Amino acid sequence: MEQALAPALAQRSEDHLYRHRRVLATAPGRRVTDAGGRCFTAFCSNDYLGLAKHxxxxxxxxxxxxxxxxxxxxxxxxxxxxxxxxxxxxxxxxxxxxxxxxxxxxxxxxxxxxxxxxxxxxxxxxxxxxxxxxxxxxxxxxxxxxxxxxxxxxxxxxxxxxxxxxxxxxxxxxxxxxxxxxxxxxxxxxxxxxxxxxxxxxxxxxxxxxxxxxxxxxxxxxxxxxxxxxxxxxxxxxxxxxxxxxxxxxxxxxxxxxxxxxxxxxxxxxxxxxxxxxxxxxxxxxxEPWRRQWLAALIQRFRRGASTLGLSLADSATPIQPVILGDSQRTLQLAAYLEARGFLVGAIRPPTVPAGSARLRITLSAAHTEADVDGLLAALADAGGYRP
Incomplete structure (x- = not known):
């Protein structure tokens, strides 16, 4: 079995498609800490209204x-x-x-x-x-x-x-x-x-x-x-x-x-x-309808900032804001850069999305602040060669 499975795993890694699990030591939310003690602002959760630990x-x-x-x-x-x-x-x-x-x-x-x-x-x-x-x-x-x-x-x-x-x-x-x-x-x-x-x-x-x-x-x-x-x-x-x-x-x-x-x-x-x-x-x-209202305001704030940076966004008015990069390796590199800056985002690659459409899947939550969104945009602005 090992001989049959190992080559496909190696090829997946070579193609920059290998998936890894991150171990968190805190509850889901705006701020998370991993098992190594590193703290991040998370833009990769589907807890859109911030209710997971209400x-x-x-x-x-x-x-x-x-x-x-x-x-x-x-x-x-x-x-x-x-x-x-x-x-x-x-x-x-x-x-x-x-x-x-x-x-x-x-x-x-x-x-x-x-x-x-x-x-x-x-x-x-x-x-x-x-x-x-x-x-x-x-x-x-x-x-x-x-x-x-x-x-x-x-x-x-x-x-x-x-x-x-x-x-x-x-x-x-x-x-x-x-x-x-x-x-x-x-x-x-x-x-x-x-x-x-x-x-x-x-x-x-x-x-x-x-x-x-x-x-x-x-x-x-x-x-x-x-x-x-x-x-x-x-x-x-x-x-x-x-x-x-x-x-x-x-x-x-x-x-x-x-x-x-x-x-x-x-x-x-x-x-x-x-x-x-x-x-x-x-x-x-x-x-608490304010949660939906605040979330909508943050979505618009992010989209305005991303447009100013010239980022390629999908046509989305929802909390899911994908930044389309196309190349899987570049997507991983940009996600790693943002992680080094203290932001967690999802690096989504084929086969989850069609070939040639690898992306950062940025998700916003009512738990986020304007400063969180502005900080992520600033990090994206500084990303240099990682962005298209």
Whole structure:
């Protein structure tokens, strides 16, 4: 096995594509310390609203852990479904304006379980080319005919819909694309879905909490109710600051998933304490709109500064602000330079992004200050030959 695996690892390293894990010694947040004692300002977290260590969220987790313990003991369908899970599902349904919601252990499991429960042999799945890996894997493994249309290209999708004779047709897209930060053209996709008798699924992992007047994500941003957007998926480990995921939709959708989604049926439920913490997070998210407002102001501040520096940014009004460099080695070099200046950013390279589009994935949070953003911009300005 070693002889078979080692050459591929060596080649990955030579191509500047090797992935490394960083060990942190502190909680996630604006400032982090690694295991070696070095302190950084982090611009690589998905904790967009700064809720991961909010006192009310942490306190709710502690109280529930004292009462329920730290595990759930079984799957939801055996004995792992408790009061906190049920209450959170009800509150998420209300938050999204859907009839019901269903908890999953991760966004990956929610996407995989949902797609495979809804379509199979004889059906067709249409996905944006830049969808998250979990949606792509779900479509590929569903047994349905899997087609990828050009990024944000409704015309390409329409052409493919016109050519299909599939029994069921599922359109699946990210709400906010995780590596580019741009938003799917949902009104156009709703129209196409209705014209062609397709179901529309949106994974709004990076929109929930950040977009919409009350943080309801892309569905609220575009004012799309359940009939227009019947399958809405969100994760809890980003703007909510906890972990897990949910699917929101009609009574028939949720009951179908309970009966048929294997990633729901055959896995241990989230700990009740985590559900309780997420309930507290949702309360804070709703009660403190200033977090979204401050985040939006920081995004604009960063984009103005980056434009002044001549940096190549994606068309994104979300917390995800990729600086496109193209070359993987240069991306690693610039990330290392910023690290030496005290800033952590994500160096994203193929195959996570298409070849030739390596980038710094800079993510902003409501926990950041103006000084943090200005400091990062100053470091980027001083980066010299590392920048394009």
């Amino acid at each position: 006192p009310k969220v942490v306190a709710a987790f502690k109280r529930a852990a004292e009462r329920y313990g730290v595990g759930s003991g079984a799957s939801h369908l055996v004995s792992g479904h408790g009061r906190e899970h049920r209450a959170l599902e009800d509150e998420l349904a209300d938050f999204t304006g859907r009839a019901r919601a269903l908890l999953f252990c991760s966004g990956y499991m929610a996407n995989l379980g949902t797609v495979k429960a809804l379509v199979g042999k004889g059906d067709a799945v249409f996905e944006d080319r830049l969808n998250h890996a979990s949606l792509l894997d779900a479509g590929l493994s569903s047994g349905a005919r899997f087609q990828r249309f050009r990024h944000l290209d409704s015309s390409d999708l329409q052409r493919r819909l016109l050519a299909t004779e599939a029994r069921r047709r599922l359109i699946a897209v990210d709400g906010v694309f995780s590596m580019d930060g741009d938003i799917a053209p949902l009104p156009e996709l709703v129209t196409l879905a209705q014209q062609h008798g397709a179901w529309l699924l949106v994974d709004d992992a990076h929109g929930f909490g950040c977009l919409g007047p009350s943080g309801g994500g892309v569905a609220e941003h575009f004012a799309l109710a359940e009939p227009a957007l019947p399958i809405l998926i969100g994760t809890l480990g980003k703007a909510f600051g906890t972990a897990g995921a949910f699917v929101a939709g009609s009574e028939a959708l949720i009951e179908t998933l309970i009966q048929q989604a294997r990633t729901y049926i055959y896995t241990t439920a989230l700990p009740p304490a985590l559900a309780a913490a997420t309930r507290a997070s949702l309360q804070v998210l709703r009660a």
